Amino acid sequence: MSSEVIVGKRYAKALLEAARDRGIIAGVAEELRTVAAAVETNADFKNIWENPSFSAAVKKQIVSNVLAGKVSDIVLNTIQLMVDKGRESLLGSLAGLYADFANEALGQAQAQVYSAKPLSEGELKDVAETFGKVTGKTIVAQNIVNPDLLGGLQVRIGDRLYDGSLSGKLNRLGKTLSQNAF
Numbered sequence: 001m002s003s004e005v006i007v008g009k010r011y012a013k014a015l016l017e018a019a020r021d022r023g024i025i026a027g028v029a030e031e032l033r034t035v036a037a038a039v040e041t042n043a044d045f046k047n048i049w050e051n052p053s054f055s056a057a058v059k060k061q062i063v064s065n066v067l068a069g070k071v072s073d074i075v076l077n078t079i080q081l082m083v084d085k086g087r088e089s090l091l092g093s094l095a096g097l098y099a100d101f102a103n104e105a106l107g108q109a110q111a112q113v114y115s116a117k118p119l120s121e122g123e124l125k126d127v128a129e130t131f132g133k134v135t136g137k138t139i140v141a142q143n144i145v146n147p148d149l150l151g152g153l154q155v156r157i158g159d160r161l162y163d164g165s166l167s168g169k170l171n172r173l174g175k176t177l178s179q180n181a182f
Helices: 003-022 025-041 043-050 056-067 073-084 088-106 121-135 166-179
Strands: 108-115 138-145 153-157 160-163
Touching: 003 025, 003 073, 003 088, 025 043, 025 073, 025 088, 043 056, 043 088, 056 073, 073 088, 088 108, 108 121, 121 138, 121 153
Parallel strands: 108 138
Antiparallel strands: 108 153, 153 160
């Protein structure tokens, strides 16, 4: 495990505890995701954020000006602490690690539901309920269209893939037939 991941986990766990004390676990996850996405998509801000020629004081002032009143104090303070410690590059991984810890703390799991065509809200809700029973967690499902599937669904929850797609079934049938060939 790299030192960046270890440090990112420390920040994420500390932030989770602070958010738990205030009862804002889910809100902090959304704020971090939004800030990390903003840094990635805004070229000017990303340049300042990643450029070592800007001092920590300048970066902290910019962060305060941009985020004050838009994110919770604990998110703002965490980001400023990261700047003080020269850990700005960990923001994206912090957002992901925190989301994982927050989901675990809230008894939730993220699921990517791959389908050949877009699912309706009702269908997505049914998939979430079905896999909620399988995992014992509340599933937050996101539909991703993949026309290569032909039909059926693939559901990824964490590092586990449930493959009920037509292409997956055909692949498994092909393997079975090739193993049983004379």
